[in-house]
Amino acid sequence: GLPNVVILATGGTIAGAGAEATNSATYQAAKVPVDKLIAGVPELAKVASVRGEQVFQIASESLANEQLLALAKRVAALSKQGDVDGIVVTHGTDTLEETAYFLNLVVHSDKPIVVVGSMRPGTAMSADGMLNLFNAVSVAASQDARGKGVLVAMNDELNSGRDVAKMINIKTEAFKSPWGPLGMVVEGKNYWFRLPAKRHTVNSEFDIDKIASLPLVEIAYGQGNANDTAYRAFADKGAKAIIHAGTGNGSVSNRVVPALRELRGKGVQIIRSSHVNAGGFVVRNAEQPDDKYDWIVAHDLNPQKARILAAVALTKTSDSKELQRIFWEY
Numbered sequence: 617g618l619p620n621v622v623i624l625a626t627g628g629t630i631a632g633a634g635a636e637a638t639n640s641a642t643y644q645a646a647k648v649p650v651d652k653l654i655a656g657v658p659e660l661a662k663v664a665s666v667r668g669e670q671v672f673q674i675a676s677e678s679l680a681n682e683q684l685l686a687l688a689k690r691v692a693a694l695s696k697q698g699d700v701d702g703i704v705v706t707h708g709t710d711t712l713e714e715t716a717y718f719l720n721l722v723v724h725s726d727k728p729i730v731v732v733g734s735m736r737p738g739t740a741m742s743a744d745g746m747l748n749l750f751n752a753v754s755v756a757a758s759q760d761a762r763g764k765g766v767l768v769a770m771n772d773e774l775n776s777g778r779d780v781a782k783m784i785n786i787k788t789e790a791f792k793s794p795w796g797p798l799g800m801v802v803e804g805k806n807y808w809f810r811l812p813a814k815r816h817t818v819n820s821e822f823d824i825d826k827i828a829s830l831p832l833v834e835i836a837y838g839q840g841n842a843n844d845t846a847y848r849a850f851a852d853k854g855a856k857a858i859i860h861a862g863t864g865n866g867s868v869s870n871r872v873v874p875a876l877r878e879l880r881g882k883g884v885q886i887i888r889s890s891h892v893n894a895g896g897f898v899v900r901n902a903e904q905p906d907d908k909y910d911w912i913v914a915h916d917l918n919p920q921k922a923r924i925l926a927a928v929a930l931t932k933t934s935d936s937k938e939l940q941r942i943f944w945e946y
């Protein structure tokens with residue numbers, strides 16, 4: 617028979633519905649249940665034996681750590697079942713890149729795990745969810761997608777869940793990795809071009825089965841006229857790490873540096889990332905003396921992905937050198 621693929625549905629625009637076919641941007645996310653999504657793409661039955669589970673039904677900007685943990689635990693449990701060959705997660709696109717990276721870090725499986733969303737609801741003209749879902753299921757059903765880490769299937773591209781990000785919100789070509797896609801999926805066939813170099817899934821030191829909760833990690837933005845209010849407030853609320861969503865090479869305003877040094881002295885981890893649009897890349901000890909201040913750099917991870925890795929890493933260590941090693945390796 618055909619490979620068995622489970623679709624875990626969480627909501628988003630791929631499950632969205634609008635009033636008119638012309639409503640490509642004005643609609644309600646997270647309305648259509650998973651069985652209806654599956655029924656809407658009868659061609660799925662040609663590539664896999666598919667069943668669905670409604671894990672939640674939310675817009676992904678409202679996804680909290682509790683849901684992230686519950687979803688990853690369900691993915692991990694299914695991946696251990698002999699009667700499951702691949703898993704698809706349907707997801708809102710706003711935090712899809714965070715969930716895909718989280719699963720990539722904590723689920724120990726070489727079975728294909730494919731995260732998918734859409735930019736237009738199924739009720740709109742030229743809706744993209746149908747083909748995205750078909751592609752995701754066909755990838756999850758394929759042998760050659762195994763061992764490549766969590767994948768994101770959007771707009772015919774196969775990107776690594778590690779570094780793919782939503783780069784623009786009004787186009788169907790929304791998801792890009794700064795380092796390029798791993799491959800393409802066309803008419804149910806995968807075409808691979810490169811492999812992820814960073815540790816993931818079966819080679820990860822993190823395991824969702826051993827993670828019960830995630831520590832508080834917050835993000836503060838860097839811009840002209842920046843001040844230290846947000847950083848201090850986050851520390852007061854108990855943040856274990858603060859991601860500096862910095863300008864350029866993770867640069868930090870001279871009005872903010874003293875607060876970050878003070879907070880580091882109190883035990884808060886300071887992680888420099890960059891919010892530049894096409895993908896940041898923060899070089900250690902450039903812009904700021906990270907060794908001297910005992911700060912961490914997020915490497916090429918955008919601020920929201922840096923939050924995910926910091927939270928996962930802090931479940932194992934609070935040693936800043938270890939944390940920096942983890943930021944280089946994942």
Ligand SMILES: NC(=O)CC[C@H](N)C(=O)O
Pocket residue numbers: 627628629630645674675676677707708709710711733734735736
């Ligand atoms: N395109 C989308 O999926 C965005 C819808 C919604 N904001 C979400 O992320 O769930």
